[in-house]
Amino acid sequence: MLDHTPGRTLTPGRGSRNESTRRHNLSTVLSLVHHGRGMSRADLTRATGLNRSTIGLLVADLVGAGLVSERAPEASGVGRPSPVVVPNPDVVAIAVSPDVDAVVLGVVGLGGVVHARRRVEFASVPTAAEVVSAVTEHARALVGAPGVPERRVVGAGVAVPGLVRVRTGVVARAPHLRWQDEDLARPLAAALGVAVAVDNDANAALVAETLFGATRGRSSVVYLNGSVSGIGGSLLTDGAILRGADGFAGELGHTIIRADGERCHCGRRGCLETEVNLQRLEAAATEAIDHDDVEASLRAQDSGALAEEIDRQVDVLGRAMASFVSAFNPQAVVLGGYLSALHALRTARLTDTLQDMAFSPLADSVEVLPAQLGDELLMVGAAELGFEELLADPGSAA
Numbered sequence: 001m002l003d004h005t006p007g008r009t010l011t012p013g014r015g016s017r018n019e020s021t022r023r024h025n026l027s028t029v030l031s032l033v034h035h036g037r038g039m040s041r042a043d044l045t046r047a048t049g050l051n052r053s054t055i056g057l058l059v060a061d062l063v064g065a066g067l068v069s070e071r072a073p074e075a076s077g078v079g080r081p082s083p084v085v086v087p088n089p090d091v092v093a094i095a096v097s098p099d100v101d102a103v104v105l106g107v108v109g110l111g112g113v114v115h116a117r118r119r120v121e122f123a124s125v126p127t128a129a130e131v132v133s134a135v136t137e138h139a140r141a142l143v144g145a146p147g148v149p150e151r152r153v154v155g156a157g158v159a160v161p162g163l164v165r166v167r168t169g170v171v172a173r174a175p176h177l178r179w180q181d182e183d184l185a186r187p188l189a190a191a192l193g194v195a196v197a198v199d200n201d202a203n204a205a206l207v208a209e210t211l212f213g214a215t216r217g218r219s220s221v222v223y224l225n226g227s228v229s230g231i232g233g234s235l236l237t238d239g240a241i242l243r244g245a246d247g248f249a250g251e252l253g254h255t256i257i258r259a260d261g262e263r264c265h266c267g268r269r270g271c272l273e274t275e276v277n278l279q280r281l282e283a284a285a286t287e288a289i290d291h292d293d294v295e296a297s298l299r300a301q302d303s304g305a306l307a308e309e310i311d312r313q314v315d316v317l318g319r320a321m322a323s324f325v326s327a328f329n330p331q332a333v334v335l336g337g338y339l340s341a342l343h344a345l346r347t348a349r350l351t352d353t354l355q356d357m358a359f360s361p362l363a364d365s366v367e368v369l370p371a372q373l374g375d376e377l378l379m380v381g382a383a384e385l386g387f388e389e390l391l392a393d394p395g396s397a398a
Contacts, residue, residue: 009239010210022058025050026394029058033068034087034391035211037111040073042082059085066152067091067110067394087111090149093386094139094156094192097201097378098131100176100229105135107142107151108383112212114376115151116142128171128182136191156196157385158184159204159378161229163248169198172248175265176229197385201225202232202250203241204381205371209334210236212380213372218331222324224252224317225336225371228291230265230273235328255320272320276313278338284309295341302345314346318353325366326359336371343370 012031028048033039039047045055062068067088073081089109097104103126106117120134143151162174169185171177189196206215206223215221221236233252235242242249253273254266261270281298282289284306289297298310321333333354335343343350347368355363373380 010207010236010241023393023395025054025058026061027392029055029085030062030067030087030394031391033062033085034110034112034387037212038084038086040082040084044085062394065394067390089113089115090151091390092143092151092153093383094135094143094153094194095379095382095386096131096135096156096158096188097382098126098158098160098177099227100125102126103131103134104378105139105142106379106383107139108379108386109151110387112208112380112383114379115148116145117375117379118142125176125178128177128179128184129187132184132187132191135188139192153192153194154390155194155386155388156188156192157204157382157387158188158196158198159201159382159385160184160198161201161227161232163251164198164200166197166199166243166247169196171198175267194386195389197388199385200232200234200250201378201381202234204385205232205336205377206234206236206241206334206381207384208373208377208381209336209371211384213377214334214369215332220328220330220332222252222321222328222330222333223336223371224321224333224339226276226278226339226342227337228278231276231339233324236330237328252320252324255323257316257320272316275316276320276339276342280309280313281306281338294338295344298341298345310342310345311349314342314350315353317342318350319357321350321354321368322357322359322363325354325363329362330366332367332369334369334371336377340370343368 012028032047041055045052068085070083070085073084087110089111092107092109095106095108102119102121104119107115109115118138143153160171160174161176163172165172171179171182171184173180184198185196202223202225205225209215219239223234225232231253234250254271256270257272257275258270262274263269264271264274285301351368371377
């Protein structure tokens with residue numbers, strides 16, 4: 001089973017000229033190519049600090065392992081063009097995202113390419129065993145679907161809305177799923193025949209957005225996501241996911257906003273996700289809200305009681321964001337799920353509330369950004385967990 005190491009920075013780092021660190025150099029080059037969705041040899045030389053001949057040898061090893069390929073660059077007309085190294089999209093990880101009414105699974109190739117995605121619905125909240133069974137049944141069909149190229153599965157990742165012990169793959173507590181101390185990694189690894197890593201879904205989403213989406217290149221980010229399961233949160237600090245003493249940091253949806261508020265699934269009262277949630281919006285709406293396009297549904301009904309509820313939720317969200325900005329001093333706050341719809345509908349109101357309530361001057365330069373990856377967000381994030389072993393040691397993993 002994969003020993004998922006907390007605290008590792010998302011950036012590949014620099015290369016080393018010491019031949020004993022060939023493993024590190026292979027990891028660095030493959031990570032750069034994977035996260036960059038392709039890089040020229042010249043750019044790899046600059047990014048790693050290694051010389052051209054060393055880069056050539058490392059690329060040749062990765063080509064031989066079937067992890068990358070090279071293609072001719074577009075003609076620039078200046079100097080000798082450098083070959084472009086691209087990741088092999090048919091080297092894949094299985095991505096899994098369980099929720100209260102379904103499990104979504106996908107097949108994702110190197111470079112963050114989502115090849116296939118399937119939603120398996122349940123009549124009631126699924127147990128961990130039911131999720132394992134559904135993934136086992138459907139994953140092989142997705143990987144080996146008729147008419148698709150042969151793909152090599154190198155790992156699997158699971159993004160869970162709850163507290164996860166990432167080193168062991170045990171879900172310590174997922175209130176919405178009603179899971180407690182559920183070992184997810186071992187039974188899935190046994191069923192799929194590959195290493196399995198498990199993490200909180202917001203952590204996985206933030207990794208995806210930082211490597212491929214809205215916050216690419218940033219090192220300090222607050223991420224908030226709104227779904228039917230509530231509000232998930234994650235923190236990127238100095239280029240690494242903030243884990244905390246027990247690995248559970250980032251539960252921003254359970255920040256107390258109103259001490260006398262409604263009871264939360266966690267057992268306390270007045271959590272952020274009890275004040276800002278999709279269910280309250282649905283109660284105020286005159287027509288059903290399309291969960292696949294929340295923004296369009298809200299925009300079409302943006303008047304009366306629903307408009308008032310949107311305003312109220314935006315104000316509460318803005319105050320909460322101000323507290324997070326004051327505490328963590330991020331470069332950006334990224335909003336996913338229906339929170340990005342609230343941002344789109346009340347951009348100025350949300351930004352003004354954040355600026356008014358934050359401890360000056362901490363919010364002066366912070367950006368508020370919508371997540372970019374849409375439906376692919378958790379698939380890409382979960383797959384990154386599945387790729388970790390390969391990226392750490394391309395030689396042995398290949």
